[in-house]
Amino acid sequence: MKAELLEIIGDDKRVWVDFIDEKYYSDQLGRIKVKPGAVVLPLKTKEVASVVKFANENSIPIIPRGANTGLTGATIPVEGSIIIDLSALNHIEAFDEETLTVTVQPGVPLEEIQAFVETKGYFYPPDPGEKKATIGGNISTNAGGMRAVKYGVTRDYVRSLEVVLASGKIVEVGAETIKNSSGLDLKNLIIGSEGTLGIVTKAKLKVLPKPAYTMSALAPFETLEEGIDTVLEILRANVDVTAIEFLEKEAIALSEKYLGLVFPTHKGNAYLLFTFDGESMENIRAYSDKVKDICRTYGALDFINLEDEEALQRTWQIRGAIVSAVESTSEQEPIDIVVPIHRSAEFVKYTKQVSQKYDIAVQSFGHAGDGNVHLCIIRGDLEEEEWKNRLDQILEDLYKKAHELKGLPSGEHGIGQTKRPYYLKYADETQIALMRGIKAVFDPKGILNPQKVY
């Protein structure tokens, strides 16, 4: 395979066969390590297409990979596979004020897109926590993030995609038009498919005019349940809230210690963190006042408008560092369960029960505005076998509970490899059969990111 890949790529500094950097053996978590057969670093869509065509003709599995920030093992190779590292396809190709779109290659980090469009007076609303993730990964997992309450998720901002199919053919799904009722929706099928149907090599993304003002506010509650119960009432009040995050005291404490920063309040045991944005600060304050009233009615101990820029940055920094703070003390298993929004409090309460039952620390935080609960299940000082054993039991319990509450194993991270058994356990068999049928249409030999998702 070495000779063929060298011929396609034409540059021995972008093809690795004999010596492969160990970073390619695994995903970010690094628990499962498999040596791939080769790694290529294409600079052009055509190179991607040629590598895929070659792999397809020879039934060699392909693993697409970007910044490798995924949390579900979607980029873990299989033996003998070719990893296509898309991180060098990292150009912002066009910004078009006529169609209000930005055209990017898959390897552009999210933070770069956000910063770029903001220099033009626009903004790209999807805002997952991991800003170094590539847009290709965001599209492959239909990433969500903080601002989903008001603005929706990655899916809602993809106008069209250039996709390399298993055959090596290049297609453009979606359109430059805003509306489209012409044929089956292949674009939404590719979004969230985690590299199993094709490889995204270009994306045209919708941007919005940048709101003139944003503001955050923080409400401490005695218990998390009280906080989460408030959320539904806020959503019913039509107060144009951009983000509603929930946080717990313990997680905040870890993050404060990790960063050496102090959270604006230490009242209560749980917090709701709100963001608003809009064209007028007066409106934002009016909405924020309404939210304040609702919070007070539902038992908030305080309501702090974070109008001071420094306090604002500090608060979000602490929110953003929770996972790193946890990981600085121990290995952890990241969970991305989503439940119907009115079940959030019940689910979070259940996580405390399993934490006690198995004597394992569980930190929860996440997107209160859409029922997407992130958990860190913390290994602490458990021995390998005991950790695996308890983790497996706790996961069984959590995914079972999520299913009972009509929830799903992933709200925004995807299923990948590590969540696959839990997903398949509760997914409808008929639908899994349809997904596999669709996979066979796109990828008859099953070379694209095999043994992932469904």
Next chain:
Amino acid sequence: MKAELLEIIGDDKRVWVDFIDEKYYSDQLGRIKVKPGAVVLPLKTKEVASVVKFANENSIPIIPRGANTGLTGATIPVEGSIIIDLSALNHIEAFDEETLTVTVQPGVPLEEIQAFVETKGYFYPPDPGEKKATIGGNISTNAGGMRAVKYGVTRDYVRSLEVVLASGKIVEVGAETIKNSSGLDLKNLIIGSEGTLGIVTKAKLKVLPKPAYTMSALAPFETLEEGIDTVLEILRANVDVTAIEFLEKEAIALSEKYLGLVFPTHKGNAYLLFTFDGESMENIRAYSDKVKDICRTYGALDFINLEDEEALQRTWQIRGAIVSAVESTSEQEPIDIVVPIHRSAEFVKYTKQVSQKYDIAVQSFGHAGDGNVHLCIIRGDLEEEEWKNRLDQILEDLYKKAHELKGLPSGEHGIGQTKRPYYLKYADETQIALMRGIKAVFDPKGILNPQKVY
């Protein structure tokens, strides 16, 4: 087949085989008439499933049908087919303030859903012109409508769907959760598939809190091009506009005459009609003032705030009656082309050229805020053969131009039967092959609405 259908439905008043009402021979336009083999009127999902299962086992084509308000021949039967008339599956099953959803059967008319949720203080944003269309039809075509500029289209409001597959199995695609990154997106594949992949028998739709205030405003321009050029500038200004419709003097005149009503202005030759909504009238006025400034800068001859309820109703009545007004004078061919928004003016200008070239009247109107241009191509007093001849030529020209401008044959009506040749002419062959492959996975015998769309 009569005996089997009678056994499944168990009520001879809901099965027709020997005597079939002629209304079932065609779609709303009534140009192509085909006698189906049978019509059934199910009252339960189970009956739909049993009929489909029987049809599949016997390779009998199935044509699903609601209020038959479609404009693309999607409900025209094929010979010997069974029409499943879903109009008696017309119950609103649940309204849930915990998940902010309404659960409806496919035969509920859109206007009934809108009215129902408004009594609860909520609203269902998608607002296509045809309010008597059923929600099943809206989902099957991914219907758009006026409010798409701010609120998006039907696709954006479907949380989950109950679908009868060709096998007769019943699945629920999508979820009760707000976010979902768990497996391939079968829900979006069903939406807009025009009955070719399955039959929607229930839908859980997202609703929003009803805005406290709405306002409309009207801006006359000397030419339509000037008006449409203004739109992009308005979208860039972040002024939270709900709808931007464009209208031409001639179409208005027809509608005025038809209704015996007078439009609020007769200045200029073209009009932009805006809607705003929100929680504060003050904000709405501030946004409307900004739009007024932009319109003036771009040559508007006036800017009329339609704050008077009577004038407001009258204006929208006249907008709403354009197609009926045209049809009261002549047969017409409805067009639903969508182009990238900055190409709208160019496309509308082109429609004037083809109108002259073929000496056929063309009225254009539509959704200026998203590049979705509706045309009525008007037969006038042309003889049948001449009409068909010229219509075919004009359609060839229009769809060719749309393709050149990176547009699509349908923004919200769907492809159905009548637009299929034009769609297939310019669609990418690889993608059509994927669509047909997907169809074969869902419907191996090809019984579901055959010879439609792709």
